[in-house]
Amino acid sequence: MERLLKLLEDGHARTLELLAMELDTNVDDVKRQIEYLENMGVIKRVALQPKGCTDCSGCSGKGHSDGNTCKGCLPDGGFKNMGEMWEVVKNSRVVDSI
Amino acid sequence: MSTATIALLGQPNSGKSTLFNALTGMRQHVGNWPGKTVEKKEGNFNHNGTEYMVADLPGSYSLSANSDEEVITRDYIASGDADVVCILADSSQLQRSLFMLADYAGIDVPCFLLLNMSDVAKNQGKTIDAGAIEKKLGIPVIPFSATDTKSYDVFYKALGRAIADKTKLNVDSLKKQYESIKGYQEICDLIPENALPGYLPMWIAVKALEGDKVVIAKLKAAIDADSFKKIEEIRNNAQGAVATGGCKFAWIDDVLDKAVRSQEKKVTLSKLDRIYTSKTWGKPAVILTVLLGLIASFIPALPLMGVGSAVLAIKEPIMNALNSIGCPEFIVLVVGDVIIQSFSYIFKMLGFVFGVTLVFGLLEEAGVMARISYVFDNTMGKLGLQGKSVMPFLVSFGCTMGGAAGARVIDNWGQKVLTIALAWAVPCGAAWATIPMLASIFFGPGAVGVIVAILFTMLIHMWITAKVFGGKLVKVEDRYGMIMELPPYHKPKWGSLFRYVFARTKETFVRVTKVILLVCGVFWLLSYSPSGEGGVLYKIGVAIEPVTKFFGMPWQLFLSYVASAVGKEGAIGVISALYNGGSFGEAFTASMNGAAKAANFNEMMLANVTRPEALAFIFAMTFNMPCVVALAATYQETHSAKWTARIVLYYTAVSLILAFIAYHIGMLIW
Numbered sequence: 001m002e003r004l005l006k007l008l009e010d011g012h013a014r015t016l017e018l019l020a021m022e023l024d025t026n027v028d029d030v031k032r033q034i035e036y037l038e039n040m041g042v043i044k045r046v047a048l049q050p051k052g053c054t055d056c057s058g059c060s061g062k063g064h065s066d067g068n069t070c071k072g073c074l075p076d077g078g079f080k081n082m083g084e085m086w087e088v089v090k091n092s093r094v095v096d097s098i
Numbered sequence: 099m100s101t102a103t104i105a106l107l108g109q110p111n112s113g114k115s116t117l118f119n120a121l122t123g124m125r126q127h128v129g130n131w132p133g134k135t136v137e138k139k140e141g142n143f144n145h146n147g148t149e150y151m152v153a154d155l156p157g158s159y160s161l162s163a164n165s166d167e168e169v170i171t172r173d174y175i176a177s178g179d180a181d182v183v184c185i186l187a188d189s190s191q192l193q194r195s196l197f198m199l200a201d202y203a204g205i206d207v208p209c210f211l212l213l214n215m216s217d218v219a220k221n222q223g224k225t226i227d228a229g230a231i232e233k234k235l236g237i238p239v240i241p242f243s244a245t246d247t248k249s250y251d252v253f254y255k256a257l258g259r260a261i262a263d264k265t266k267l268n269v270d271s272l273k274k275q276y277e278s279i280k281g282y283q284e285i286c287d288l289i290p291e292n293a294l295p296g297y298l299p300m301w302i303a304v305k306a307l308e309g310d311k312v313v314i315a316k317l318k319a320a321i322d323a324d325s326f327k328k329i330e331e332i333r334n335n336a337q338g339a340v341a342t343g344g345c346k347f348a349w350i351d352d353v354l355d356k357a358v359r360s361q362e363k364k365v366t367l368s369k370l371d372r373i374y375t376s377k378t379w380g381k382p383a384v385i386l387t388v389l390l391g392l393i394a395s396f397i398p399a400l401p402l403m404g405v406g407s408a409v410l411a412i413k414e415p416i417m418n419a420l421n422s423i424g425c426p427e428f429i430v431l432v433v434g435d436v437i438i439q440s441f442s443y444i445f446k447m448l449g450f451v452f453g454v455t456l457v458f459g460l461l462e463e464a465g466v467m468a469r470i471s472y473v474f475d476n477t478m479g480k481l482g483l484q485g486k487s488v489m490p491f492l493v494s495f496g497c498t499m500g501g502a503a504g505a506r507v508i509d510n511w512g513q514k515v516l517t518i519a520l521a522w523a524v525p526c527g528a529a530w531a532t533i534p535m536l537a538s539i540f541f542g543p544g545a546v547g548v549i550v551a552i553l554f555t556m557l558i559h560m561w562i563t564a565k566v567f568g569g570k571l572v573k574v575e576d577r578y579g580m581i582m583e584l585p586p587y588h589k590p591k592w593g594s595l596f597r598y599v600f601a602r603t604k605e606t607f608v609r610v611t612k613v614i615l616l617v618c619g620v621f622w623l624l625s626y627s628p629s630g631e632g633g634v635l636y637k638i639g640v641a642i643e644p645v646t647k648f649f650g651m652p653w654q655l656f657l658s659y660v661a662s663a664v665g666k667e668g669a670i671g672v673i674s675a676l677y678n679g680g681s682f683g684e685a686f687t688a689s690m691n692g693a694a695k696a697a698n699f700n701e702m703m704l705a706n707v708t709r710p711e712a713l714a715f716i717f718a719m720t721f722n723m724p725c726v727v728a729l730a731a732t733y734q735e736t737h738s739a740k741w742t743a744r745i746v747l748y749y750t751a752v753s754l755i756l757a758f759i760a761y762h763i764g765m766l767i768w
Contacts, residue, residue: 085583
């Protein structure tokens, strides 16, 4: 997993497949590493959904603070097919130590 | 009758609940763990004269102190209340799901391993040699399927064996792995046996290295202060969770080595992904995709455009009819020039909003959008932004407000403000409706060229804006790249997509109708004069024309540009109102005669505006501030009047400069 994090240091985004190729392993192995790193707080899943909307006619200006969006702002349940993204959490003790 | 207690341990989706229900049937009860809100499920069953109590432990990823569930789980196990722990793993992904076992290793309680969902693994073409794994682990290991009643015999046998033999996990090879970690052995040596009952020093040392706060606090209370201080010192200079996790995975691979055989899947990329993820071709491919998407969005726009033209066609008959019944001239003109005219634009514009939303929704649904943000992640990094800033930008093609709201996912304030500032440069749906309409009147098929030019200007604009504002808002620093799991390409769900597109179109219709009617009405009124000499606006317009001409715009277009700051959808309405108003006398006479020349927007525009002027206006309008609502949204999201004002002034200045440049380039061409 040190190698995985080291790879990301160059700032380039990588897909699971590219990581697997560069680490000379398989996608399942990359997935379990990501799962672990996420659980340990080294990386975090990026939320791609804006939380609530504020000023569309569907809300009549009141907005949704509960994290829902109006039908016209986003498709049902938000954009679902954007895949998943993770970013490395800076200042995490774990990251600093490598 | 003898009794025994078993605890079920497994990650979520390991099939734990299915097993629990199958074992206990109706004989279960649910409570809470003492002092916690975590659900406690217990039950019991009889088998071969033994009564078994079953504790269904909360499902969690591991036994770290990341959640209440995990702490409760490990405390319960270590307490020894359960005679044996039944650990479940998902056979179809053992590499991943054996992590629980690896994290369990070092808790000194008998256990056995269920390789659940063995039927799924079989269907995947995996063969698992449970015997080989059992040999390495030293505990009963059985292939199992919680949904298959036949496999329960094997389960009961393994259960009996584990209880009778008190089978404990062999952790020697895992210990060897840990020994490779700097500081592990020193910490281990400082922890006496039984420092924390139920846990081996190995387990405690590893959790200490991982920075497990609960374990560290317990350790502090359990050992002498001197040893604890030493441990803390070692810990601060040692490798942490990344290293221990690596050891656990290496151990798992070692356990599975030669015991699991599957068809090795080579990592392959689809043809399309090979292009999108290519370092050389990724960017051009994505830009081309967006460009084609925008052009393609004109196709679904056509029907609504037709409605817009049809509305315009009824203008003349209605005005004639009103005149013939002796309706006052003022009302006839309001109905014709303001209301009917406005609705004609509204429908034409809705066509584009519909088209753009549909095409981008389609790209998102199909999985292409994810590739777009992947390709631009690094570029975003160079601007000091995060990869996810791409989303607000793409949303802004539909509506800048959406973009501003979308920027909420960015937690760093400076990055959020910069993202919104850049999102302003992305022409919104209203601009996309206006650009092609005007461009096609003046440049015919050359309109496509104008669209391409706008897109490239947008990219350069965003780059420069990032450089202008970036210094104060973000630090461009070394950063880690993102990890992305790209979704598979798939067919869009048309139903939900169309519901969204229609809702979006309706939403735009409501908002736009208000803006256009208001803006067009006000400007028409200001320019209305019954005497035919031109209204108030005419006088002001003529007075400021020397200045506006400098930017390549006659006063009518300049006022329309000013109106576009209120809402871009209003721009065309204003032009029409002004050019109609300016030559009001003629227009009225013409419509009375049935010639209706001036009523035709296209011809009216061509007669009054030159091509360079039109080009200047298109650029000025497109890169003007998006609209007042977006302005409000920007203030709301940034909480900074200063930055909102800065952005507004900057955009006004840049749009005028762009108009000036476009005008002079236009003068060179035509």
